[in-house]
Amino acid sequence: MTLELRNVTKRVGADTHIHETSLRLEPGEFNILLGATNAGKSTLIKLMAGLEKPTSGEIRVDGENVTGLSPQKRNISLVHQFFINYPHMTVFDNIASPLRVAGIPKSEIAGRVEQAADILQLRPMLHRRPDELSGGQQQRCALARAIVKESKAIFLDEPLANLDYKLREELREQLPDLLAGRGTVIVYATSEPTEALLLGGRTALVHEGRIVQFGPTTEIYHNPANQLSATVFSDPPVNLAPVVKRGNRIELAGGHGWTVEGAVAAIPDGAYTVGVRPHFVSPVPVHERTVPIRGVVRITELSGSESVAHFEMGGHVWVSLSPGVHAYKVGEEHEFYMAPEHCFYFGENGDLVIKGDADG
Structure with a gap:
């Protein structure tokens, strides 16, 4: 599937959070939103996911206008920087929850949950509840729930920010391979230029509610189109x-x-x-x-x-x-x-x- 923003804007009162933006995202590779805090990355994800409605413009999936559809009707997965799990469920049930909603057979659910748990080093915790986990383990649980669901789009809003250094480095290497070949649009927001380079794919540079450049990540890094692109894609600053x-x-x-x-x-x-x-x-x-x-x-x-x-x-x-x-x-x-x-x-x-x- 393809995900497309056509002339999308987002205004709240007199403030413009997203200036007119057109963007087409293809499945099968990482699409990275790179920008500083408050640049507009999270707002763009909320618009794409249906959590917020644009002030003007359209969101299209495979050419169909889905601007008015709720997130539940868009078949998406979303992982925030701040983990969200069901406190009354075990880790196994948290990961399995979207599969049960989708009516997947029990025999298949167990295998898919255990596969996701192995990838994210959660197998020993499957029978625990979220309040028995560390913050990093809870975030891994949320990631596993997003991965196990066969969504049309997966939105990852700085999902590794609260993990310990070693696990963050491991997941940066694993995520592209883990999500490859699903025919899914993957959108990953980060404020770290180094993380964008490690993940590869294609990057949209976001600055003050505008996308200043979009293209293959390494190409943008080596050939910024303008001074603003070079500034966004450099840490420490250019x-x-x-x-x-x-x-x-x-x-x-x-x-x-x-x-x-x-x-x-x-x-x-x-x-x-x-x-x-x-x-x-x-x-x-x-x-x-x-x-x-x-x-x-x-x-x-x-x-x-x-x-x-x-x-x-x-x-x-x-x-x-x-x-x-x-x-x-x-x-x-x-x-x-x-x-x-x-x-x-x-x-x-x-x-x-x-x-x-x-x-x-």
């Missing part, structure tokens, strides 16, 4: 600063600059905004071609596996994200190395002009 191109030179504030060649050298001279993701700005020259830049360190965040430094350069605060532990002193100037071949150049309207390559 580094941005105004630059001026003159001939084969890019000039950055603070006296920094670099030589360009090829397609970047061919773009018209003038003002642009350069963007580079934090992991291409390092305290040591780890990339093949780098440009030295200097800035005053303002904030540091150190862990056992990586170091983050926020530094001020020419009136702009940039972020460096690098593996390992690096010694920074807050308030002191530090040298960093940027990989210019990974720069994005945006025009005055914010659209991507070119992805960079450089020499020197």
Whole structure:
């Protein structure tokens, strides 16, 4: 089946929660809604699932207008960030509940429930009630209930947010394979760019109630259509600063600059905004071609596996994200190395002009 939004909007009083949106989602792969908290991801899921009605526009399933249909008549599954289970039922009965409603034979129900329970590591808990489970176990129960039901659409609204790290990582790997081949539209909302990349599929970038780009996840990451897309799909945020191109030179504030060649050298001279993701700005020259830049360190965040430094350069605060532990002193100037071949150049309207390559 296909799920389509046609010119859908959602307004509450004077506030517009979803601006006019058209989107077509196909079955068989992950469709990811990626955006910050309050970007509009949950509202879009509620509109698709029938929990809310759009102010204007239509929701269509296989070409049929289902805008006025209740969630029960749409044959969907929905898992929230905050687990919802039936407190008076065992885990087995919670998982089995949609199958019983659908009239599935008892012999088949047991096998399907146990299969879902094995995948989500719930087999030892099947005879417990939800109040006897940890929060993570309760969320796994809710996931199992959604998976076991053969729905036309499965909506997952940040379903792994409350799970422990190890289980979250395992489920991120398992979910695409687990849900593949069902002919089901899968919509997965997340605020984590890394999670979107791990899940793959296709991603819609959501910002302030608008979808700013939609397409294959890795393609959007490597080729954001505009400055806003690059900002949404970067954590920590993408580094941005105004630059001026003159001939084969890019000039950055603070006296920094670099030589360009090829397609970047061919773009018209003038003002642009350069963007580079934090992991291409390092305290040591780890990339093949780098440009030295200097800035005053303002904030540091150190862990056992990586170091983050926020530094001020020419009136702009940039972020460096690098593996390992690096010694920074807050308030002191530090040298960093940027990989210019990974720069994005945006025009005055914010659209991507070119992805960079450089020499020197």
